[in-house]
Amino acid sequence: MSSSSDALLQALLALNRVQAQELLAQARAEYSPLEVIEILIRPALEELGQLWEGGDCALSQIYMSGRICEELLEELFGEALSDDLPETDGPPRLGIAVLEDYHLLGKQIVRTVLRAAGYRVHDYGRQDVDTLLEQVRADGIEVLLISTLMLPAALRVRTLIERLREVAPGVRVVVGGAPYRFDDQLWREVGADAVGLSAGDILPILERLGVKP
Secondary structure (H helix, E strand, C coil): CCCHHHHHHHHHHHCCHHHHHHHHHHHHHCCHHHHHHHHEEEEEEEEHHHEEEEEECHHHHHHHHHHHHHHHHHHHHCCCCCCCCCCCCCCCCCCEEECCCCCHHHHHHHHHHHHHHHCEEEEEEEEEHHHHHHHHHHCCCEEEEEEEECHHHHHHEEEEHHHHHHCCCCEEEEEEEEEHCCCCCHHHHHHCCEEECCCCHHHHHHHCCCCCC
């Protein structure tokens, strides 16, 4: 992890929004928004996830650090990352969710990239397997994007996909998040159709799947 990313991590652990904002502003002077995410934000959040799994930080720090980053990303991208559902009339019918996890930032980043590219997407927020399964089926979702930060949540994707295959076999599932970067075969093990290792991967993945705005 770079020194700037480590500095962001320390600012997030201290819930110091001002310092985090200054670090992002410095990075933005050199890099594009997506590069700022990949170089600065993603490594800091992955380390936060490791600290949480090791019992070295509180759930409140995970939650509040995510809120801070969401607010800063709103400024970075120049658009609100609200939880309001955009209109979804007509294809493609995309859904995005965080599965049984507490960090929504990865999902928010991907959703922002999709919106910027002209895609419409159902944002389901944080869901458990049963609720998400029912919503995906009811909404006629064709491609479901799942974001996870912790390994247990990533492993639960297998259960979701197995049950999806029973009730909605046509739904394609794309996964992303730290566990899939640490284990490059995990996405295959859980039965996903594709994996995104960074926010920028989602557009070429959808292109390969034949999904256009």
